[in-house]
Amino acid sequence: MLRTVIAGLAARPLRLLLSAVAIAVGVAFVAGSLVLSDAVGVGLRQAIAFETRGVDASIDGTRGAELDDEVLSKARQVPGVAAAEGRTTVSAPLLDAAGRPKDAAATGLAADEQLRPFDLADGRFPSSANEIAMEQDTAADYALGNPVTVLDQDGNQHTFTLVGTFTRPSDAGIGAGDLVLLPEALGKLSQETAFGEIVVRAAPGIGQQQLVTDLARAVGGRGISVVTGQEAAAQMLRETPSDSAGLTKFFTAFAVLAMIVAAMVIANSFTILVAQRTRELALLRCIGAGRPQVFSGLLAEAVAVGAVASAVGLLGGLGVAAALQAIAIGDVHVPLTARTVVASLAIGVLVTMLAAAIPAWSATRAAPVEALRTPVEGKSARAGRPRAAVTIALLATGFGTAALALGSEVETGVVLSIVAMTALLGAALAAGPLVVGPVARVAGAFCAPILGQPARLAALNADRNPKRTAASAAALTIGLAVVSLVTTVTAGVEAGRDRGIDQQLGADFTVTSVVATKPLPAALADTLAAVPGVADAALRQSFSGDLGTFGGYGMTAVRGDAVGSLLRPVVLSGRLDWLGPGELAVSKQLAEETGLAVGDTVQAGPRNRPVPLRVVAVYDGVRAAGADTGLAMIDLGQQSAIAMGEGGYDDSVLVKLAADADHDQVRRALENALSGAPLAQLRSIDELKDELSAPLRSTLDLLWALTALAVLIAFAGIANTLSLSVLERTRESALLRALGLTRGGLSAALAAESVFVALLGAACGLFVGIGSAWLIAQVASTDAEPVLFALPWGRLGVLLGAAVLAAPLAAVIPARRAARGSVTAGIAQS
Numbered sequence: 001m002l003r004t005v006i007a008g009l010a011a012r013p014l015r016l017l018l019s020a021v022a023i024a025v026g027v028a029f030v031a032g033s034l035v036l037s038d039a040v041g042v043g044l045r046q047a048i049a050f051e052t053r054g055v056d057a058s059i060d061g062t063r064g065a066e067l068d069d070e071v072l073s074k075a076r077q078v079p080g081v082a083a084a085e086g087r088t089t090v091s092a093p094l095l096d097a098a099g100r101p102k103d104a105a106a107t108g109l110a111a112d113e114q115l116r117p118f119d120l121a122d123g124r125f126p127s128s129a130n131e132i133a134m135e136q137d138t139a140a141d142y143a144l145g146n147p148v149t150v151l152d153q154d155g156n157q158h159t160f161t162l163v164g165t166f167t168r169p170s171d172a173g174i175g176a177g178d179l180v181l182l183p184e185a186l187g188k189l190s191q192e193t194a195f196g197e198i199v200v201r202a203a204p205g206i207g208q209q210q211l212v213t214d215l216a217r218a219v220g221g222r223g224i225s226v227v228t229g230q231e232a233a234a235q236m237l238r239e240t241p242s243d244s245a246g247l248t249k250f251f252t253a254f255a256v257l258a259m260i261v262a263a264m265v266i267a268n269s270f271t272i273l274v275a276q277r278t279r280e281l282a283l284l285r286c287i288g289a290g291r292p293q294v295f296s297g298l299l300a301e302a303v304a305v306g307a308v309a310s311a312v313g314l315l316g317g318l319g320v321a322a323a324l325q326a327i328a329i330g331d332v333h334v335p336l337t338a339r340t341v342v343a344s345l346a347i348g349v350l351v352t353m354l355a356a357a358i359p360a361w362s363a364t365r366a367a368p369v370e371a372l373r374t375p376v377e378g379k380s381a382r383a384g385r386p387r388a389a390v391t392i393a394l395l396a397t398g399f400g401t402a403a404l405a406l407g408s409e410v411e412t413g414v415v416l417s418i419v420a421m422t423a424l425l426g427a428a429l430a431a432g433p434l435v436v437g438p439v440a441r442v443a444g445a446f447c448a449p450i451l452g453q454p455a456r457l458a459a460l461n462a463d464r465n466p467k468r469t470a471a472s473a474a475a476l477t478i479g480l481a482v483v484s485l486v487t488t489v490t491a492g493v494e495a496g497r498d499r500g501i502d503q504q505l506g507a508d509f510t511v512t513s514v515v516a517t518k519p520l521p522a523a524l525a526d527t528l529a530a531v532p533g534v535a536d537a538a539l540r541q542s543f544s545g546d547l548g549t550f551g552g553y554g555m556t557a558v559r560g561d562a563v564g565s566l567l568r569p570v571v572l573s574g575r576l577d578w579l580g581p582g583e584l585a586v587s588k589q590l591a592e593e594t595g596l597a598v599g600d601t602v603q604a605g606p607r608n609r610p611v612p613l614r615v616v617a618v619y620d621g622v623r624a625a626g627a628d629t630g631l632a633m634i635d636l637g638q639q640s641a642i643a644m645g646e647g648g649y650d651d652s653v654l655v656k657l658a659a660d661a662d663h664d665q666v667r668r669a670l671e672n673a674l675s676g677a678p679l680a681q682l683r684s685i686d687e688l689k690d691e692l693s694a695p696l697r698s699t700l701d702l703l704w705a706l707t708a709l710a711v712l713i714a715f716a717g718i719a720n721t722l723s724l725s726v727l728e729r730t731r732e733s734a735l736l737r738a739l740g741l742t743r744g745g746l747s748a749a750l751a752a753e754s755v756f757v758a759l760l761g762a763a764c765g766l767f768v769g770i771g772s773a774w775l776i777a778q779v780a781s782t783d784a785e786p787v788l789f790a791l792p793w794g795r796l797g798v799l800l801g802a803a804v805l806a807a808p809l810a811a812v813i814p815a816r817r818a819a820r821g822s823v824t825a826g827i828a829q830s
Helices: 002-011 013-052 069-076 183-189 208-219 229-239 245-276 278-286 291-328 338-363 368-373 385-406 410-451 453-464 466-504 524-529 588-594 636-642 663-676 685-728 730-738 743-780 793-810 812-820 823-828
Strands: 057-061 081-087 089-091 105-108 119-123 131-135 147-151 157-167 179-181 197-202 224-228 509-513 534-546 552-558 570-574 583-587 601-604 611-620 632-635 649-657 680-684
Touching (some): 013 229, 013 291, 013 338, 057 229, 069 081, 069 208, 081 105, 157 183, 197 208, 208 224, 245 338, 245 466, 278 291, 385 410, 385 743, 410 466, 453 466, 466 685, 466 793, 509 663, 524 534, 524 649, 524 663, 534 636, 552 636, 583 588, 588 611, 632 636, 663 680, 685 743, 743 793, 793 812
Parallel strands (some): 105 179, 131 157, 552 632, 583 611
Antiparallel strands (some): 057 197, 081 197, 119 157, 509 649, 534 649, 570 611
């Protein structure tokens, strides 16, 4: 039997090729997700290794202890210390070409080269106080030798000459800042005198543990801890979340999708292959092969195909993981572990075996004599009543669950929506064979005036075996259902966020400090209010407020009459058209945590001078940058009475323009007014919306790239089905050629059949995806964070257009094979 399997593989390499392609692409997803998962850890460890390289001991301050020059000097005097450096990173905004500040951070250049957590890329490191080096990506808009303007903590400008660029791992933001200066230059940018950490390198022959013991004896105590470099790295690894972890989960989800699609393609391919080999298998039964032998022989073929394709997919997964890291992260790591190799090959082979098991089992059911008499061509597989019953049951489940979701809370409703989508997707797949005939006939009639007889032939061929046709379309249905769902929901979230900002924020501009810990000038709101064309400008401060027995919470203070005009959070109960002295508005979250409700009174502030605040509203707050309403709001005049510590800082100024003001003209006037506040960053509401939507668009672009591979598998399945059906219909095609159908007509018939299959899959996928997106929009939307049902016509049109245009391409090879076949040889085939 083994020789029979080997001979069968050698005789049918082309028939198995496209099945192998589907397996390889699916395994590439799986291998890529595993490699990407390992790469996350490798990137994080590499970043930590850069931060701790050369470090034999780390000195850290806890419980308020400061690491100053005195501690550093003592560390350097400890026997066995080869070098000790203080590390600190400060905010150092850069001025761009337009003179506007943008976020950046600076760190001091260590005198000891072995304790520098970065590598020189070009030029050199600073050697004088007026020179600067920049991280390579940050320096993309600058040239070596050019001046670079940096702002200090007070907004004063300092000009440096760019003398070099450096590189460092980007994962999790570990390592130095974007800028590197000499320590004396760094001191001009910040009044901070303490170090964040002191790192120590041991002299040759001194062990880390011995060094730590000696350092602890010299500088330890009083809240200062000393650990080995290895312990510092391990602690950093535990405490640092990776920026790449979400990408790994995202990619893993699509790996599952790809394998499901690939499994459907494989099952359909093996079903056709088994049908074509009915006589061959029957002959094996006649000469003594038992059913288990036939079954195991077919599975052995599947294992062989799956093993080879999985090996190819494993190599492809390395490339996919590298490409995605290059696009989304920057640093590329392609670790190949034994787990990745074993899991990828095992999953690929197992999925192939399971997909081929049902066709292989079906091949053993027919009696040998009956199978020998069964004609190979034209065997139809019609859908019966059980399938109709399953379709109705799934539809009922989907619509029933959707109805429950509409009447549930947001969290429960989202879960029920996913269940409803799954049921509706199952119903669409189950109903495929039931609707293939009507859809094909309608499509054939519609295309007949254009393509003529080939369109009618395509409709008849698609309707000949509705189960097979539906199975070919099913893979495309799944892929387009997922991508249309996420695309539509993302568009709805973006549109809802824009509407929420418009409804809850009455301002046209926000002004924030580019250095988060530094306040804006106290009189800035009045300065901006005096600009021609400005209707109102109000200060909004964030601070930690004392709510008495309830504890301290992050709060917002704003001018009372600005509430309801410039700042309009969604009111859940009470009223919030303005805030007066003695009034408190609490967020939904704070109300749930404390039990506070409208009408309650809170004794806020210190116990010896309590300030009674009456709750007048419960709201669901604004979360836009520069306009966050925090967990509670009070009138600006009462902030000092209940603030904990030194109170707060000027967080932002909300600016509203007059109705007849020229937006661009007033913006220029505002920028002139802000010239005296160099740390102030002016942003329009449109810019704020774009900033909030950028992560959504990046995620959506990545999703489209991933889904494109899954859809590629689906079209490989369509091409596979057509290729195998061409072999199955060899005699029929030859007879049509003999009756006068041209080669072009036969090719057109196959291309039209491919388009019909693609349209069926795309229509079902878009129906399920868009319907599910509507349900999620209804369930997940709240007054504070609306989710709109906004159809992204452009992207959906691209999806449908790509499916229709790609379908004829999938039919190119099968059409050429069918058209080049010999008429006499085809008719004579038995």
